[in-house]
Amino acid sequence: GDSVTQMEGPVTLSEEAFLTINCTYTATGYPSLFWYVQYPGEGLQLLLKATKADDKGSNKGFEATYRKETTSFHLEKGSVQVSDSAVYFCALSDPGSNYQLIWGAGTKLIIKP
Amino acid sequence: KAGVTQTPRYLIKTRGQQVTLSCSPISGHRSVSWYQQTPGQGLQFLFEYFSETQRNKGNFPGRFSGRQFSNSRSEMNVSTLELGDSALYLCASSLAYRNTEAFFGQGTRLTVV
Numbered sequence: 001g002d003s004v005t006q007m008e009g010p011v012t013l014s015e016e017a018f019l020t021i022n023c024t025y026t027a028t029g030y031p032s033l034f035w036y037v038q039y040p041g042e043g044l045q046l047l048l049k050a051t052k053a054d055d056k057g058s059n060k061g062f063e064a065t066y067r068k069e070t071t072s073f074h075l076e077k078g079s080v081q082v083s084d085s086a087v088y089f090c091a092l093s094d095p096g097s098n099y100q101l102i103w104g105a106g107t108k109l110i111i112k113p
Numbered sequence: 114k115a116g117v118t119q120t121p122r123y124l125i126k127t128r129g130q131q132v133t134l135s136c137s138p139i140s141g142h143r144s145v146s147w148y149q150q151t152p153g154q155g156l157q158f159l160f161e162y163f164s165e166t167q168r169n170k171g172n173f174p175g176r177f178s179g180r181q182f183s184n185s186r187s188e189m190n191v192s193t194l195e196l197g198d199s200a201l202y203l204c205a206s207s208l209a210y211r212n213t214e215a216f217f218g219q220g221t222r223l224t225v226v
Contacts, residue, residue, distance in 0.1 A: 032213045043117075043203055043217040051213065089156065098169045099211040100146070103156040 138206030
């Protein structure tokens, strides 16, 4: 079945550092890919998405490119801020799984001033 | 435009009791999905409703049920509560069934004692 694998956290970085959170997937169909962010005590917010190969999703300085050849959707940001501290979830939605969202385990990001 | 509203935000129940959680989707959204989030299992899909009909169901026991009303509001019910049902329950709304972009509420934190 479909699955999403994220790098384990927590990831601890200093402010203004470069961020990469790895995400790879397996899917029976041709999925759409998402990154969601969860701040402490809150629900999930859609950060960015990509619906086809080579698409780049971007929002708030974060980017991720849909790489079909490596089945990856890594999240990057050039210069992180303390306010980026949160848990980041990679997810897919696949026609083969009736479009239900399949989630990675989440990666906790801690940014130190 | 109001977001997804979940009520109540927090609940404490005793083993064996039953509980009902409510979700009001974004105005105009007709699909509502429910997810359970726990530290051990992560995010797991419960079910999706569209046009008052359950369209998709995750791998949860029959104690977990839901419904959707004609105004798209949804409720989920858990009967005969177990300690393991303690979790954050998240509701997400989408414009339509199989729409790939989901917007989440802040969740209901259920604690079973």
